[in-house]
Amino acid sequence: MDLLQIAALAIVQGLTEFLPISSSAHLILAPLLLDYRDQGLAFDVAVHVGSLLAVVSYFRVEILSMARDFFASLGPKGVSSKSSRMVWMIVLSTLPILFFGKLFMAQVQGDLRSMAVIAAATVVFALPLFWWDRHGAQERDEFSLGWREALIIGLFQALALIPGTSRSGITITAALMLGLTRAAAARFSFLLSIPTILMSGGLVTMELLLGDQGIQGTWGDLLLGAVLAFLSALGCIHLFLRLIERIGMLPFVIYRLLLGTLLFLLIL
Template sequence: MELLQIFILAALQGLTEFLPISSSAHLILAPLVLGYADQGLDFDIAVHVGSLLAVISYFRKEVVSITSDFFRSLVNPRASSADSHLGWMIIVATIPVGLFGLLMKSLVETDLRTPLVIAITTISFGVVLLMVDLLGRHTRDEYSIKWTDALVIGIFQAFAIIPGTSRSGATMTAGLLLGLSREAASRFSFLISIPTILMSGGLVTLELIESANPVEWDSLFIGAGLSFVTAYLCIHFFLRFIEKIGMLPFVIYRLILGVGILYIFLP
């Protein structure tokens, strides 16, 4: 891969991974628009790993507290806390995407990586996001999430396996639907991205190691590093302004993007 291509795709991934506009859609569409060969799923996973490191770094205090309290509660159930409860909810929310990912992996890698699919999911889930943002109560924080709430958010996250849906967009939509504030829905979405990206990244990394095909490891490492920087900045500014600006700007972008895809790629 050319250095400019790596830079563009990695920056694009970092900027879009935690915004409700679908990073996978942008990674699929960018090569088509710019005339590049498809970078492949291995590069997509590499830049997702960069985003993973960014969210772990940004929420490092929360991650340490949730992890330590979670394991402490396993040893002594009486030692359960708000953070250990949140840890359990993250696990519950991760289960559906793990199951759907195993069942739909081959389909996602082939038939679903098309402009038509991306346009439909981009527009439809954008409309749903706008509705729940306008009509939701937005009064709960992430520590109030129950296991039924976590399961609903997890099912929405599983839908995001389909390109164009947006993992962040789907999980934020579910959170807003359940009455979470915009910031709480965003924070929980970011936290459950950690085990989700770990699973998908680990699976593909094992396949790459076992594969006989050559792997451009230097491109993957550069892409991951660039993605880390842009994703970290994106998380910081998104959480700082989301309560003020709401989801409308992202919905408008999704609608414009979806219509643009239909206009450009469909006869």
């Protein structure tokens, strides 16, 4: 890959992994518009690693607190705290995508990857995001979630198996529906991305190790892709959380509608 392709794909991955605008739609659209060849599984792993390191780095204080309190709560005299309970909420929210991902793996990797499906999902799932951004109570933080609500968010996240849905978009939608503030909904969505990115990156890594296509590109390409994905994702998370209470979801909804329309026009 040339430098422009590496930069474009890595930055697209880093930004769209966390913005509610569908990374799959962009990763399909970018090569079409820029006439790029397939980047290969190794590059996909590299940019996923960069995105994962960005969210872990940004929430490092919260993650350390959650891990410390969680393991302390498992002892004979362990006392549950809001941080230890958050670990369980993230685990519960991750279970549905594990179950449905296994159940519908063939469809997700096959028919659902069509541009028509991605275009439709990009448009359709923008509408509940807009609705709940306008009509959600927005009075709770992420630590107030109970196990039933965590499972509801997890079931919504499973819809992200449909390309074009946007994992962050659908989980933020669910959290807003349950009365979380915009910032709290985004924080929970970003924390929930950690096990999800680990799993998806692990699956891609297994495909790479068990497949026959080998490593495409140099180690320098892969490192550059990971670094650019890390920087773009880190900046994206920081700005999104700072601005989201002020700007709301409308700019992203409008962008999704325009993007879905463009994808439909490319099909025709």
